[in-house]
Amino acid sequence: MFFALAFLSLLIERLVGYPDWLFKRIGHPVTWIGSLIALLDKKWNRESDSFSRRKMMGVAALTVFFGLTALMAGLLQTWLLLLPLGLLIVALLGASLPAQKSLEQHVEAVAIALERDGIEGGRKAVSMIVGRDPERLDEAAVCRAAIESLAENFSDGIVAPSLWLGLLGLAGGAGYKAINTADSMIGHRSPRHEAFGWASARLDDLVNLPASRLTGFLFILAACFVKGASPRNGMRAVFRDARHHRSPNAGWPEAAMAGALGFALAGPRSYGGQMIEARFMGEGGRRDLIAADIRRALKLARIADALLIGLFGALALVIAL
Template sequence: MFFALAFLSLLIERLVGYPDWLFQRIGHPVTWIGSLIALLDKKWNRQDDSFLRRKAMGLAALAIFLGLTLLIALGLQSLLLALPFGLILVALLGASLPAQKSLEQHVEAVATALEREGVTGGRKAVSMIVGRDPEKLDEAAVCRAAIESLAENFSDGIVAPSLWLGLLGLPGGAGYKAINTADSMIGHRSPRHEAFGWASARLDDLVNLPASRLTGLLFVLAACFIKEASPRRALRAIFRDAHHHRSPNAGWPEAAMAGALGFALAGPRSYGGQMIEARFMGEGGRRDLNAADIRRAIRLARIADAMLIAFFGLLALAIAP
């Protein structure tokens, strides 16, 4: 049943996304969870506490917002499944968790801005989806940033929530989203959050591990359907480059996409005025990327997304009574 839930949730979100009118009226599950995390961060993450105490308070905060999310999701799922067409009703809620439509729109906006407004427009558009210093990016760096965001967020924002939906139902998908939201808000190695966000960051690494590997495989398979792409090169890049990434998970989708399309992604980049040294994913690939290359990456992601939806559909049929 949960594989069918993941299939229906992905299909609904792919077709309609999360409507703007609904977001304006009630917000989004991520904003609800984010508000609670921000409140706990403000109340419990005290600068004058010891490192160990802040670490413990961060663990307690994680237990509270994750436990509350799981209880609410489990209650809603149990209530709706008892109704006629209950699975479809739960899928409507589940469709708020993956972000296929919005991710594609945000990345495509970078390509469009580059084509219409040049590098200035590209910097502005890419600053909406990445945290690096936009003023230091030339056209190629803007394109690399957009494609890296597409690869990483395809794993974190699409594959992971749908995978946990398929494994554990609505509580699994919602619980994953709570962990991932916490990591994005407090999981940074900054003076304020290194201790308080430690538990959230480590748990996020763990729950994203299976999705990152599956995403790499999906990009390899998707490369089989694009004439200029190479599944063999994608596999080679995964095994050669993925483990060099600063994240234990992001290297898999980034290396797979870089290798598949013959790009060099990642490498040195600047955050908050500080230069971060990092190896390139897809070493030896092209670095002089342009808007057309962003659209090639989107095409690869679309094929991988169709494969993901089909994967859950086939699993649901295979185990149907």
């Protein structure tokens, strides 16, 4: 049943996304979770406390917002499944968890801005999806940033929530979203959050591990259907480069996309005026990327998305039989 739920949720979100009118009226599950995380951060993350106590309070906060989110989602699912068309109703709720349409729109906006408004437009558009210093980015760096964001967010914004939805139902999908939202809000190595966000960051690494591997292989398989792409080079890049990424998970989708399309992604980048040294994913690939390369990456991601939907549909059918 849960893989059928994941299949239907992905299909619904792929077709209609999360409507703006609905967001304006009730917000989004991520904003609800984020409000709770922000409240606990304000109340429990006291700068006067010791490092170890702040770390302990971060574990307690994670237990509260993860447990509360998963429990409420699980209870709601149990009640709704008793109703006629209950699975479809739960799938409508589950469709709020993956972000296929919004990710595609934000990344495509970078290509459109580059083509229409040049480098300044591209910098402004890419600053909406990455945290790098936009004024230091040339056209190629803007394109690389957009494609890297596409690869990484395809994994933790689409594959991961739908995978946990398929494995553990609405409780799994919503619980994953709580962990991922916490990582984005408090999982930073900053003076305020290094201790308090430690547990959230480590758990996020763990729950994203299976999805990042699956995403890498989806990109490699999708390369079979993109003219000029190479699944073999995608596979080579994954096993050669992914382990060198600063993230234990992001290297898999980035290396797979880079190798498959012949790009060099990642590498040195600047955050908050500080240059971060990092190895390239897809070493030896092209670095002088243009807006058309963003569109090629989007094409690969769309095919990978179709493969993901097909995978969950096939699993649901096999289990039903």
